[in-house]
Amino acid sequence: MGELRVAVIGSGPAGVYAAGALLDAGQPVSVDIFDALPAPFGLVRYGVAPDHPKIKSVSEKLAEILAAPQARFFGHVAYGTDLTAADLRRHYHAVIHAVGSANERELGIPGEELAGSFAAADFVAWYNGHPHAADQRFLAAPEVAVVGAGNVALDVARMLVTSADALVATDLPAGVLQAWRGNQATDVHLLARRGPAHAKFTTPELRELARLDGVDLVVDPADLELDPASAQILEHDRVAARNVTVLRDWVARPRTGAPRRVHLRFWTRPTRIVGNGRVAGVQVERTTLDGTGRLAGTGATEQLAAQAVFRAIGYAGRPLPGLPFDQTSSVVPNEAGRVTGPDQTGVYVAGWIKRGPTGVIGTNKSDAAETVRTLLADAPKLTSPPEPDPAAVLATLERAGGRYLQWDEWLRVDDHETREGARHGRPRVKVCTVQEMLDIGGVRAPDG
Ligand SMILES: Cc1cc2nc3c(=O)[nH]c(=O)nc-3n(C[C@H](O)[C@H](O)[C@H](O)COP(=O)(O)OP(=O)(O)OC[C@H]3O[C@@H](n4cnc5c(N)ncnc54)[C@H](O)[C@@H]3O)c2cc1C
Structure with missing residues (x-):
């Protein structure tokens, strides 16, 4: 075999690491990387929070990697429409396929369809300037429930x-x-259906909450009284143990009367979002673990005042044309x-x-390396x-017939964004529409 020609679909971390x-x-290998969006980097650009510049x-x-001589980047080319199997x-x-998992999972409770009930993915996409995101008035609610x-x-x-x-x-x-x-949020209730020992937070991210100006953290000390099963988790899970230490420290701190509060509520699950056309509250139920370690409701409910609900309970992939898909996972x-x-x-x-x-950005590096090892082993066949x-x-x-953007054209957009940033004393001012990105990139119209 001469040069191995490989196409990568998706320019998020997994695709680029691959x-x-x-x-x-x-x-001898050459790689073409295609992304449905004009901009590369997937969730690094459109998911990671803007106040995490080091991660970004x-x-x-x-x-x-994308600028390497043996690589070509094609932005605004979607597999399934612009490019088929x-x-x-x-050509290859x-x-x-490294297309990520763009869908937010649903809670599956009544009231989820009300105005003011949001997928975290939509909020995240909006505050990151994703070209397909819309302003859904995410910041209009004083009291907010975040589920996850x-x-x-x-x-x-x-x-x-x-x-x-800030x-x-x-x-x-x-x-x-x-x-x-114009953000109205004063009270954010973080609802975790299990206890502090089960939370999936990583400790540095948890600690960050305590560094925010003008914010008090509210934790119910009763939530930190661990049952024997939870206490056992802490013995072998160092992240969980560190998280619980952080939370205990917060319980001990007096409130400062800050204008905004984050209430961390464990063993609490939403059972219904209430409101007449628009979110007015969330009915929550206290939970516990049954004898077999499974989550169970206790029947003790209360209604939480909230004018917005964000569900952040995980992402799900979408089937791709021509590929098998496991609906369960x-x-x-x-x-x-x-x-297979x-x-x-x-x-x-x-x-x-x-x-x-699951996993952090770096997890995709070893994951992509495994895929490439498999591919190279198969290469002779x-x-x-x-x-x-x-x-x-x-x-x-x-x-x-579509307009696509190659690496040099993307660099023009990148340069434009950083120059605009410098003009406004900011690291970057993002271009947020596909049309503008293509225009700034100098991409000619198909017949132009
Ligand atoms: C809100 C959020 C915040 C996060 N914050 C952090 C953090 O702070 N630190 C950290 O380490 N990790 C963080 N992560 C995790 C990290 O972003 C992921 O591990 C990583 O982005 C997954 O990489 P991926 O390449 O599989 O998918 P993605 O990053 O989603 O990339 C997939 C790419 O494929 C493209 N694509 C999709 N469909 C098509 C198609 N049909 N044709 C062509 N292209 C297509 C998409 O446009 C996208 O560019 C965060 C994740 C989320 C959701």
């Missing part, structure tokens, strides 16, 4: 009580920053990254769509594509 692992493999700076490392088979020996016990729930709670002034130093889009000046079934099922020769997955929506010429891909994209 491209990097291929380029580092010491074999991972994009600089990802950019080095048949196109990929024509193999394809790695992971880092995304913490991000949402923390952002809701962070002042606009966000000037972030890449929060200009229009969002403006909206933040919402991933593409695979063995070490090799997609009929007609899947040369088809691989990496990242969240491979293993589910892969079918040679009939049109491997890199120029033939461009002809296919031209035929599809």
Whole structure:
């Protein structure tokens, strides 16, 4: 075999790390990376909270891979519409799908459809300037319930009580920053259906809550009296033990009369969102573990005043055209990254769509490396594509008729954003529409 031609679908961490692992493999290989959005970096740009600039700076490392001579980036090219499985088979020996898991899971309780009941994913996309996100008046509620016990729930709670002034130093889009000046949130109730020992928060993210100006943290000391099973968890789970230590420290602190509060409520699950057309409250039930360790309601309920509810209980993948999909785990079934099922020769997955929506950015590096090892082991058996010429891909994209953006064109957008940032004393001012990104990138219209 001559040069191995690989397509990567998705330029989030998993896709880019997969491209990097291929380029580092010491074999003749070239990689084309496609993303449905004009901008690269997936959730690093559109998920990680703006007040985490150090984490967002991972994009600089990802950019080095995308700028490599053997890599090409094509933004605003969606697999399934602009590019089909048949196109990929024509041009590449193999394809790695690294499309992430964009859907937010639902609570499945009455009232979820009311105005003011939001998916955290939509809020996160909006405050990160995702081109498909809409302002749903996320910041209009004084009292807010955030359902979930992971880092995304913490991000949402923390952002809701962070002042606009504190966000000037972030890449929060200009229009969002403006909206933040009218943020009404005073009380955010973080609802965790299990106890503090079971929460999925990581400790640095939990600690961050205590560093916010103008915010008191409210924890019920009774929630920190651990039952024997929870106490046992702390013996072998160091993160859980550290989290409980942090929470105990907060219980001991007196309230300062700060204008905003985060109430951490454990053993509490929402059973109904109430309101007439719009969220007015959340009915919650106290929970416990039954004799078998399963979560059970105690029947003790109360109604919490809340004018908005954010569900942050996890993400789910979407089926991809031409690929099998496991509805239960919402991933593409695979063995070490090799997609299983009929007609899947040369088809691989990496990242969240491979293993589910868990882990930090770095987890995707080892995950992608595993997929690339599998692919390279299969390489001698892969079918040679009939049109491997890199120029033939461009002809296919031209035929599809959409406007796509290549790396140099993305760099123009990136440069524009940082220059606008400098003009306003901010790290970056994001361009938030597809049209503007294509225009600033200087992408010509298909017939232009
Ligand atoms: C709200 C939130 C905050 C987070 N914060 C942190 C944090 O602070 N620190 C940390 O370490 N981790 C954080 N994570 C986790 C981290 O973002 C993920 O581990 C990582 O982004 C998953 O990588 P991925 O490449 O699988 O998916 P993604 O990052 O989602 O990338 C998938 C890419 O595929 C593209 N795509 C989707 N469908 C198609 C298609 N049909 N055709 C072409 N392209 C397509 C998407 O546009 C996207 O660019 C956070 C996650 C979320 C949701």
